[in-house]
Amino acid sequence: MEIDDDVVVTRAEITDAAEATFADSTVIPDRYARPDEVGDGVVVGGDDESHELPLVDMARLLDSESSEAETAKLGSACRHWGFFQLTNHGVDESVVQGMKDSAMQFFRLPLEKKNALAVHAGSLGGFGHHFTGSSRKLDWAESLILATQQNGQTSMDLWPADPPTFGSFFHLNIWVFFSSVTRPLLLCLLRLIRPPAYNTRDALEKYSLEMSGLTRRLLGFMASDLGVEREALDGAFRGKTQSVAMHHYPPCRHPDKVIGITPHHDGLGLALLLHVDDTPGLQVKRDGRWFPLDPLPGALVVNVGDILQVLTNGKYRSAEHRVLVDAERGRATVVMFQDASVAGTVKPLPGLGEARYREIEYGEYVKGNFRGLAEGTRFVDSLEINIA
Ligand SMILES: O=C(O)CCC(=O)C(=O)O
Numbered sequence: 001m002e003i004d005d006d007v008v009v010t011r012a013e014i015t016d017a018a019e020a021t022f023a024d025s026t027v028i029p030d031r032y033a034r035p036d037e038v039g040d041g042v043v044v045g046g047d048d049e050s051h052e053l054p055l056v057d058m059a060r061l062l063d064s065e066s067s068e069a070e071t072a073k074l075g076s077a078c079r080h081w082g083f084f085q086l087t088n089h090g091v092d093e094s095v096v097q098g099m100k101d102s103a104m105q106f107f108r109l110p111l112e113k114k115n116a117l118a119v120h121a122g123s124l125g126g127f128g129h130h131f132t133g134s135s136r137k138l139d140w141a142e143s144l145i146l147a148t149q150q151n152g153q154t155s156m157d158l159w160p161a162d163p164p165t166f167g168s169f170f171h172l173n174i175w176v177f178f179s180s181v182t183r184p185l186l187l188c189l190l191r192l193i194r195p196p197a198y199n200t201r202d203a204l205e206k207y208s209l210e211m212s213g214l215t216r217r218l219l220g221f222m223a224s225d226l227g228v229e230r231e232a233l234d235g236a237f238r239g240k241t242q243s244v245a246m247h248h249y250p251p252c253r254h255p256d257k258v259i260g261i262t263p264h265h266d267g268l269g270l271a272l273l274l275h276v277d278d279t280p281g282l283q284v285k286r287d288g289r290w291f292p293l294d295p296l297p298g299a300l301v302v303n304v305g306d307i308l309q310v311l312t313n314g315k316y317r318s319a320e321h322r323v324l325v326d327a328e329r330g331r332a333t334v335v336m337f338q339d340a341s342v343a344g345t346v347k348p349l350p351g352l353g354e355a356r357y358r359e360i361e362y363g364e365y366v367k368g369n370f371r372g373l374a375e376g377t378r379f380v381d382s383l384e385i386n387i388a
């Protein structure tokens, strides 16, 4: 994911000092301290059920009896929230588990191993953390961002292929004490106690393909809701880049002073988020207030990105969101971003009324979007056409 030199990418390498700060959070260094930002805006909560983010059930979307009603629910979630939790998504359970295991295994690696994939200047991809443009405050998180599909092909070359669960046994060289007969028996026993580790590259490849399939199914129902040609919406996403962001938010003794991820809008088409554990932290902004998302076991979180907002001529909204951290529990997530464009441009699809966004060449959109993120502005707003 290399980008042009004139684009400001606000990601930094995770240093030994950063790791020590995450490990002992009694004192929060200045670079992470942003209590005013944490306290900025009302957080909705309590027993009022109306604060809960919408749920959409894929099984009901697929069932001809309930499909129409559920498609309307999906449409309403995308129009009013830009976020929903997707239940009964149908993604193979073992593939989801493999992805979760791989993410955890990656974050447990020693820093020097993770830093073999460290971000470097001018690149968005790699292992590191974000900092905000003007204040240069760092997020309380470590993240690995890499492309998983490019030009319609999976693109896993950069991924670690071998985090072996049994590595420690081999390193201890205890195997020499067992004969060639007892060795396989012992291995079988170990596998019963602890199943074999997933090969990260393999797990991610399977997960990436499942997410592409799920995106296509969701787009079909979105097209019905919008009343646009299925092929037009699908074609905007087909064969485009898919990238993954794996995030780990360490616990912090002062959760009111640090931010896991700065408030932002996702710049791409669609994002599908998997909670690796059940720690909450994600908050979505609606009507000026923050709504905490309560992760539903087994569900995926889906959100509309800025490009989908433009494609739908503003009918679907891309919502601002942020992550706050927990005092006791760490949190990990895996987010798949699906990119989209129409013949090398970003513009509204036909059939959705008078265009409310001006058309822009895709490369220019990407640059503008990064500039906006670095400056704390929203690039997509600058594309809006004022309709009298
Ligand atoms: O980890 C999360 O809950 C949110 C991550 C996110 O917003 C992003 O990667 O853009």
Ligand SMILES: [Fe+2]
Residues within 6 Å of the ligand: 264, 265, 266, 321
């Ligand atoms: Fe995001």
